[in-house]
Amino acid sequence: MKMKRYILIIAMFIVAFTSCKKFIDVNTNPNDPVDVPAKLLLTNTTIGTAWISGSYLGRAAAVLMQYNAGLSGDPNDIDVYQMDDKFDNAWNFEIYTTIPNLRIIINKTQAESPAYAGIAKLQMAYIFSVATDLWGDVPYSQAGFATEFPQPRFDKQEDIYQGNGDIKGLLDLVKEGVADLSKPSTTKPTTDDIVYAGNLDKWKRMGNTLLLKLAIQISTRNPTLAKSTISDVITGNTFINDNSLDYEVPFANSTSNQNPYFQYDIVYRPDEEMASLRFINMMKLLNDTVRLNKYYTKPNGVFTGYDNGNNVVAPTLANRSRYNTYVVGSLVSPATAAVPVRIITNYQRAFILAEAAVILGTAGDANALYQEGIKASMKKTGMTDAEINTYFATNPAIVTLAGTTAQKQQQIITQKYIASVGNALEAYNDFRRTGYPALTVSQFAAGDDPNSIPKRYPYISTEAQRNPNQPNPRIRTNVKVWWGL
Numbered sequence: 109m110k111m112k113r114y115i116l117i118i119a120m121f122i123v124a125f126t127s128c129k130k131f132i133d134v135n136t137n138p139n140d141p142v143d144v145p146a147k148l149l150l151t152n153t154t155i156g157t158a159w160i161s162g163s164y165l166g167r168a169a170a171v172l173m174q175y176n177a178g179l180s181g182d183p184n185d186i187d188v189y190q191m192d193d194k195f196d197n198a199w200n201f202e203i204y205t206t207i208p209n210l211r212i213i214i215n216k217t218q219a220e221s222p223a224y225a226g227i228a229k230l231q232m233a234y235i236f237s238v239a240t241d242l243w244g245d246v247p248y249s250q251a252g253f254a255t256e257f258p259q260p261r262f263d264k265q266e267d268i269y270q271g272n273g274d275i276k277g278l279l280d281l282v283k284e285g286v287a288d289l290s291k292p293s294t295t296k297p298t299t300d301d302i303v304y305a306g307n308l309d310k311w312k313r314m315g316n317t318l319l320l321k322l323a324i325q326i327s328t329r330n331p332t333l334a335k336s337t338i339s340d341v342i343t344g345n346t347f348i349n350d351n352s353l354d355y356e357v358p359f360a361n362s363t364s365n366q367n368p369y370f371q372y373d374i375v376y377r378p379d380e381e382m383a384s385l386r387f388i389n390m391m392k393l394l395n396d397t398v399r400l401n402k403y404y405t406k407p408n409g410v411f412t413g414y415d416n417g418n419n420v421v422a423p424t425l426a427n428r429s430r431y432n433t434y435v436v437g438s439l440v441s442p443a444t445a446a447v448p449v450r451i452i453t454n455y456q457r458a459f460i461l462a463e464a465a466v467i468l469g470t471a472g473d474a475n476a477l478y479q480e481g482i483k484a485s486m487k488k489t490g491m492t493d494a495e496i497n498t499y500f501a502t503n504p505a506i507v508t509l510a511g512t513t514a515q516k517q518q519q520i521i522t523q524k525y526i527a528s529v530g531n532a533l534e535a536y537n538d539f540r541r542t543g544y545p546a547l548t549v550s551q552f553a554a555g556d557d558p559n560s561i562p563k564r565y566p567y568i569s570t571e572a573q574r575n576p577n578q579p580n581p582r583i584r585t586n587v588k589v590w591w592g593l
Contacts, residue, residue, distance in 0.1 A: 146213050146216055146224045147300035149210075149213050150224060150227065150228070150301060151300050151302055152206075152209060153206055153209050154231070154301070154303060154357055156209070157206070158359075158448075159202050159368055160235055161238070161451050161531065161533060162368040162369055163198065164198045164202075165198045165238065165533065166531070166533050167372060168182075168183075168186045168195075169533050169535065171183050171187050171416070172536060172561060172562060173532050174386045174387055174547055175529055176382065176383060176384055177383070177414040177417075178380065178381050180379060180380050181380040182194060183380045183381040187417050188554045188555065189553050189555025189557070189558065189585065190554055190555050191556075191562060191566050191585060192566055192569075193569055194566075195565055195568050196568045196569065196570045196571075199568045199570075200568075200570060203239050204251060204252075206235055207236070207251050208253075208254070210228045210229075210232040210235075213227075213228035214228045214229065214232075217295075218288075220293070221293040221294050221295040222288040222293055223288065223289055223291075223293040223295075223296045223297065224296075224297065225288050226285040226286065226311065226315075227301070228285075229282070229284055229285030229288065230285040230286070230311065233278045233282045233285065234318060234452070236281075237278055237321075237322060240265050240269070241533070241589065242533075242564065242565040243565055244265045244583065244589040245262040245263060245264050245579065246262055246263070246268070247263070247575075247577075248260075248263040248275070249261070249263055249274070249275045259574070259575045259577055260575070260577065264590070265589055265590040265591070266590050269326050269590075269591070270333065278322055279323070282315050285315055286315040289308045289312050289315070302357065303355060303357060312346050313347050313348045313353055314348065314353075314355045316341045316344060317341075317348040317355075317452050317457050318452055319338075320337075320338055320457060321456065321534075323337035323464075324338070324460045324463060324464060325537060325541065326591050327467060327468060328541055328591060331468060334464075335468040335469070335470060338461070338468065339471065342461070342472065348453065349454060351453070351455075351484055351488050353454065354450060354453040355450075355452040355453070356449060356451060356453070358446075358448045359446060359449070360446050361445055367436060367437060367446075367447050367448070367449060369431060369436050369530065370443075370447070371445070374439070378430075379425060382412075382422065383411070383413045383428070383429035383430060388404070388411045389413075390526075392411075395499070395502070396499070397411070398499070399485070399486055399489050402432060403431070403434055403530075404429040405428075405430050405432045405439070407427050407429065408427065411429050412427055412428055417550025417551035417553055418552075419551075419552060433490070434447075434488075434489045434529070434530065435447070435530040449530070450488075450530055450531055451531065453488070453531070454484045454488075455481045455485040455488060455524075458477050459477070459478070459520055459527070462474045462477035462480075463517060463520045466509075466516045466520065474509055474516065478507075478520055479500070479507055481520075481523060481524065481527065482500075482507055483496055483500075484527075517542060517544065518542075518546075521538050521545065522544055522545045524538060525538065525539070540592045541593060547561060556586050557584065560586050562585035562586070563586055563587060563588045563592055564583065564587065564588070564592075565585070566582055566583075566584075567582045567583065
């Protein structure tokens with residue numbers, strides 16, 4: 109894909125000249141030969157975060173989470189858990205080419221323009237969280253320093269999140285990034301910041317909402333740290349609390365700058381996947397077909413899905429429910445891809461705080477936050493106020509928390525799952541740490557364990573060939589990550 113190649117070319121050029129410093133050393137290196145402006149790098153890394161979320165890693169998660177069903181090619185393999193040798197490009201050319209660029213931004217700007225360094229730390233924390241959430245132990249503290257650490261160690265996931273004596277954890281990295289945004293800067297982002305146009309208050313809100321995301325992720329393994337982190341963010345009262353503040357990366361209609369979902373599902377590989385029959389049936393049971401029609405098309409007035417793992421002939425392309433305007437933009441001729449990839453959102457924040465109130469006892473009315481999340485999602489998809497009000501009036505049992513702590517958590521995560529169409533990585537995280545929503549394995553499942561939905565992505569073969577630190581033999585996909593069930 110043209111835009112992906114463009115990102116890769118820039119990234120490879122930058123990485124080729126990257127100097128090496130210790131992970132926590134963010135001072136300017138006067139001997140650094142790289143002279144790529146931070147403003148160019150920031151645009152590049154921002155687009156990189158969107159590709160990491162919305163390209164292959166996210167598409168695979170969308171199949172595993174049964175938003176989509178695979179019909180052929182890689183989606184078909186993923187649907188039956190045959191996942192070996194699927195993620196090399198995402199590992200090599202998305203995650204671990206974006207990280208060095210972020211290291212350069214921090215190195216170049218920490219002393220004089222920490223606004224840039226702060227943003228880079230937030231993006232870095234998000235990208236590393238994706239990597240460790242999918243694979244568990246990954247290169248972290250030594251990643252992005254190709255000359256000094258050509259074979260970086262695989263740090264333990266608990267250390268990546270929480271830190272240890274010589275590793276700065278993700279939670280502290282985010283806090284440091286947020287703090288940098290309040291420091292005096294000789295240069296600040298403007299138009300090179302394609303998300304917030306240089307509004308550092310919005311970046312602070314993004315960073316604090318990222319803290320909520322990371323904290324809830326470890327709430328089962330370290331509830332004390334999770335609760336204190338979330339409580340501090342609530343007290344600070346600076347987080348995403350409106351849809352207009354969402355961290356979402358915009359795209360356009362030009363072939364070099366199209367939304368990655370649009371490129372794959374509409375332009376290049378329209379025959380490989382369609383809506384999962386299981387997701388369609390769930391939405392029908394919840395009487396949520398208005399929102400469903402924002403997510404998926406309704407050919408001939410009928411939602412038509414395909415069961416995960418099935419091997420019967422699929423409907424013709426014209427008769428398949430496929431991603432609709434919320435995910436891929438307008439499908440009306442001429443088709444347009446000017447729709448963002450949504451990464452950290454207002455509805456996500458509301459559901460996190462609702463869950464935290466239920467399971468951790470943090471401040472806030474769990475039911476009010478739960479309803480706020482549903483409404484924010486519905487509004488985001490394009491539902492009208494009248495449609496939202498009608499849904500709430502006619503489905504009181506669905507939109508009202510009730511029952512035990514576990515039952516309330518299930519309600520919250522199920523609605524968060526529904527809201528996360530187009531951001532399947534978050535749904536995959538929630539499913540693996542809570543067991544919700546209640547999904548069953550695909551038909552004709554295979555892979556490492558045909559009896560369970562994969563609990564992690566398999567390590568990649570190219571990394572194994574060049575880095576003896578990658579666990580060997582590779583960890584099977586039915587082995588949970590550190591924070592998982």
